[in-house]
Amino acid sequence: xxxxxxxxxxxxxxxxxxxxxxxxxxxxxxxxxxxxxxxxxxxxxxxxxxxxxxxxxxxxxxxxxxxxxxxxxxxxxxxxxxxxxxxxxxxxxxxxxxxxxxxxxxxxxxxxxx
Amino acid sequence: xxxxxxxxxxxxxxxxxxxxxxxxxxxxxxxxxxxxxxxxxxxxxxxxxxxxxxxxxxxxxxxxxxxxxxxxxxxxxxxxxxxxxxxxxxxxxxxxxxxxxxxxxxxxxxxxxxx
Numbered sequence: 412x413x414x415x416x417x418x419x420x421x422x423x424x425x426x427x428x429x430x431x432x433x434x435x436x437x438x439x440x441x442x443x444x445x446x447x448x449x450x451x452x453x454x455x456x457x458x459x460x461x462x463x464x465x466x467x468x469x470x471x472x473x474x475x476x477x478x479x480x481x482x483x484x485x486x487x488x489x490x491x492x493x494x495x496x497x498x499x500x501x502x503x504x505x506x507x508x509x510x511x512x513x514x515x516x517x518x519x520x521x522x523x524x525x
Numbered sequence: 526x527x528x529x530x531x532x533x534x535x536x537x538x539x540x541x542x543x544x545x546x547x548x549x550x551x552x553x554x555x556x557x558x559x560x561x562x563x564x565x566x567x568x569x570x571x572x573x574x575x576x577x578x579x580x581x582x583x584x585x586x587x588x589x590x591x592x593x594x595x596x597x598x599x600x601x602x603x604x605x606x607x608x609x610x611x612x613x614x615x616x617x618x619x620x621x622x623x624x625x626x627x628x629x630x631x632x633x634x635x636x637x638x639x640x
Contacts, residue, residue, distance in 0.1 A: 451534070453633050459627055513559055516569040519566065
């Protein structure tokens, strides 16, 4: 059953802590993305990766970090430098960034700072 | 640069009536255009896309969209709305001529279909 799996579904973080959100895909896609969703603001791109061991900053990368050591995995770390991390985080993948193929999305992780 | 505008935060329609969710875009080259739907606390599901060719694109669940290059629009339509169509809808664009680019999303339009 192919798709994108994000875990956990809900995550609570204390102020000053780093947390890592998991994203795994078995679609054999080269490109992977992280978006942040806030009410009324749509989806904003945090980071994206076109290929293993390579990633690029998106529009709102400050306070976040990523790695792409395996094709299947693209974890996102929300660091203590992110001032307002409470949001819904969506991971996506596509065949590549240079084709006309659509992106496929995971079910999201809702992060709350307590 | 590329951008998408969804001018309506919310669209209300009665079940059985036709629905339209508006989207306009801006790209420096030619666009690839996409529509996605999101149900509460879920990820986005792909509905349809425009690549090239026929301006009327048909997609999942009876939805269709019309590409209008002169008006730079890609409105989502359905002839007869269902209550189960109530959800958040996103339009997205990618510049076909930029070499490579990521998807840029609009802010979303909430569709509410009343019984």
